[in-house]
Amino acid sequence: MHLISGMAPLIRAVLSKLIGDEEAKNIExxxxxxxxxxxxxxxxxxxxxxxxxxxxxxxxxxxxxxLSNPPTVFFFGDGVSDMSAARHANVLFVKKKPGMDNDLAAYCTHEGIPHLLFENFHGALPVVKKVVDGQLSVPEALALGQV
Structure with a gap:
């Protein structure tokens, strides 16, 4: 498993607290x-x-x-720093920002990049599980629009 972005010392500290030092060491x-x-x-x-x-x-x-047999890439983003990755994910989740400008959502809409709006990880997890389990294809997941 890989986690992308943020600052490594902070992410490592949170992971260690949530799942323990030994398990956290297995996450790049x-x-x-x-x-x-x-x-x-x-x-x-x-x-x-x-x-x-x-x-x-x-x-x-x-x-x-x-890769010759690439994995399905799920990406969760919420802003300008995620724009470079937006078109390279198979399933792009864009954080809803009620009452605020959402630069990533606007960028994806303007560029025609399919994405799912999400409020929190609790709502997105079932979609990820269904895609991983083969119950939902990537195009079917993206057609949901928001979760």
Missing amino acids: IVANDAKIHPDGKWEILYRHPSSGYGHDKSQAILPYRR
Whole structure:
């Protein structure tokens, strides 16, 4: 399993708390890192500093898409930093932002990128399970529009 984005030390700490250190060690985190200075201040170490995104998430997805037998790529995003990855996921979930501008949803609509709007992971999990179990095809999942 891979988790993409955020800052690795924070993600690792949350995972360790939720599932324990041993299980958390089995999850590869593909994210920006952080350098913690002696005075306690943090400095973000960007994975792709030359990219306008800081972490070009498409560069984390594309190697899987190029495999001879690629896995189904599920991607969850909520903003501008997710635009580079949007067109490379098989099933793209875009976070609903009631009462707020949703740059990722607007981008996907403008570019014709199929996506599912989701409010929380609880609502999205059944769709992911059905696709993984073969009960729902990727086009059928995307046709749902929102969950």
